[in-house]
Amino acid sequence: MSMIHIDPMEKRWLWAIGGMLAVFWGVQIYFAAAENMHPPSNVEATNSAKLHLEGEFAESNLGVKKQADGSYLVTMVAARYGFYPQEIEVPAHTPVKFRIASFDVLHGVHVPFSNMNTMVVPGYVSEVTTQFQSPGSFPMICNEYCGLGHDYMYSKIHVTAGKS
Amino acid sequence: MNNTTIRTVVAMAGFTALMMTQVMTQAMASEHGAAVAAGKAPSTNVAWTADMVRFVANGDKDRGAKLSQDMFCASCHGNAGIAPSANWPSMAGQRAEYTFKMLKDYKDGKRMATNTSDPMVALSKMMSEHDMADLAQFYASFDLPALPKGVSFDAAQGEKVKPIIARGDGKRLVAPCQSCHSSDGSGAATDSPALAGQTPDYFVKTMQEYKNGTRHNDVYARMRLIAQALTDEEIVQMAQYYAGMTAK
């Protein structure tokens, strides 16, 4: 601190900045560590060209499946220009895990007013776990430019009331 | 604030961050993959890997020309890929990947025989995949087809459906046709077929087959879903629109 001149007001501002940073970091660490809240990040490679041939993303395996523990698994494919299956139904207030892969190019998928928001990167499988808070019908919208049909790429999700 | 202090702070921050990364990455390991129900066979065996794309791209169009003579393709598809009548599809200028896929789907039983395509099943079984690639390149080498002699189109009907061609129908989750088939109807990578200049009867027949599920080699049922959402009238109008695209 010896060589440069720091005005006393500036010193107070530095403390204020430090305090703000502590709050920003503290809140994030709390929710990441204590509530296990993270953005979708599962690092899993796949072969996008061969999704339909067999395995998890084969045509007959897509859709909503109830799991043994009461949660739901939704298997979907993003392919120009739609999400398949085009209409799905899940209950509110129940953990739902989405696993989505791209059949061709970069897509994104987002249900407005929720944190179901993930990139769908060809060559990788995306996984998002969330709970929907209110029943109703919502669009699942492609939010990453995927070509000239991008505007029209969306599907429907119906959230039914309560736990089933 | 001298050099040593700054360097120490930066180093400590870096070390702390590194420790945190290790902890967080381990905490994030999730079980990969999910249980898979044994299901039906896929709608097609063709997968557009780089090898497959290269294989089709390396088809020899001259060998394809000879094959088309040996196998009498012209009797239904014309010498230069323009069908002699409205019963069969024109092949001129069709995307090679699409033609290849159709032949392979016929051979694998993914695309079924109908009353007019009965010969295709038997013919495809006589072809090797090399033959299919060569034939595909042969047909791709032509310009998009004019309509066969005696076949006409209704331009006015075609105009009526232009809004769906250009802007789809969001209410029915139908994307614009041109977003996959191009604004000039020439199709697009990887296997979206060219539609321009196709005979209207064949267009309607194809869409009706998608609509009732007779044709089911479209991956993830994308064309079936679209065809089911369209009315019969719209399908006829689209046929007119695309038929007229190569008219002078």
Next chain:
Amino acid sequence: MSITAEHAAGLAASNRPTATAVQAIGNKLGLWNMWVAFAALALGLPMGLFQAAERSGFFPGIENTAVYFASTSTHGVLLAFVLTTFFTMGWGYHAMAHSVNKKPFFGWTSFWVSLIGTVMAAIPLLTGYASVLYTFYPPEMAHPAFYLGATLLVVGSWFWVADMIIGFVQWKKENPGKPVPVIMFMFTMTALLWGWTSLGVASEAVFQLLPVAFGLSPTIDVGLARTLFSWTLHAIVYFWLMPAYIAMYMIVPKEAGGKLFSDEFARIAFVLLFIFSVPIGFHHLYVDPMQAAGWKLLHMFGTFMVSVPTFLTGFTVLASMEIAGRLRGGKGLFGWISALDWSNPFVLAGGLSLLMLTVGGWGGVLNASYTWDTTVHNTQWITGHFHLIFGGTTVIMYLAAAYWLWPKITGNQLFSRKMAVSQLWMYFVGMVILTLPWHMLGVYGQPRRVSTTDQYAAFPEFAQMWGLYEALMVVGAVLVVISGLMFVYNLLMTHFNKVQEADTRVIYASAIHEPMRLPGVLNSLAFWNWAMLAYMILSYGYPIVQFFFLEGHHTIPWGV
């Protein structure tokens, strides 16, 4: 006291000194580079208006998806790559000549290589063969000329980076122990930042995009490409922002009639901007599957850190303006604000920029949050945010800097100070009306990069929610375009103005306490290069190397 005519003439002459040989080079390089920048602005802004109008749905006659995406791509490249790079190169050369009196080693090489690259990329962009947006995410592939052109634009700027570093090092050798003039320090840190961050997109282009575009490679790893692009994608906005901050530090305090509050904190802000803006790119990949959450968390901490230099800048610039206000007689807690000369375009631009920085900056702090991003990623919130902070905060200071530099370089008086003031007000109001509704659209879930909103006909309540904001955005866009064109007009008229500028001396703001000696970290580059290397290996090492060990299947190229 009266002065003789001779004395007056002598004073006048000393206020219009003849440029030295080095300064003449700096002037010419500055002018040519910045004219290219503002030509890009003049071309790019109307495209933005077209997009706002096309998407609103109020003008069915212009609706065309292919034209929309060609426009978005061209608008993005012109304003995000061409305007910014050429402006910064131009002013950087000018500042180097006038602050440390150094002639550039390469000079025109950077200009020509970048210009050739720009033209090469512009042709496919304008003809619809490169509608892959300014972020050009693969595997959709544009015409090879686009990638080649974009690469040349970046490579050209590397010659400028080298020039700035060489000039800096030469001056230091000739002046051992002395503080480098602060404007040169700031521009060189900017250049160094650009060198480090552009390596990401350059690697993506050279090792992935160009080989695929030219058919040398059959596939591309999209995960790796996005990771490399993220390396560039955040710090590039600081490459854009730093010249705006330089204008706030070096032009505004003096023009307002005051002093720079602290020279040292200007340097501290810039070194913090340097080190904390590159290794944080993963906040652009928060919802991408191919990077683990731990790395995203690490990048998040750095993303919050990079708010610090902006907090510092806000403080220093406001304090500097307060000095000016009080020197002009302002009393009381806020009296200095009204005491400032708001009819002075530089003061006005500084104030308006700080206002936009406050809103846009807090938006940025929000976006840094790892969890908040899952609710707004790829919605129009993001687009609204960067239009406010870049189009607003940053570009308005570019305009102010141009108003300052043109008279000094051309020797002609600014054509109309009044027009400059009204233009700046109109730009600000337009930006606010354009971008605040834009943020709301994002909160209401509207996705990015859509050319229409009537596709959600199955959910009519969405279109109803969005309609008002779309309409407001068109109004804002109209104001921004008119004011932008007014700016270019003013510059053109200045260029050919027959009235001479009375004072063409290039004098930057001086600090209350000019430092006599500085610690090495605030006066040299070596430490920061090593720090950046270490931090980059930590932040990007494993995340990039992992791609070579993942059993991945790469993707074939697709069309648009």
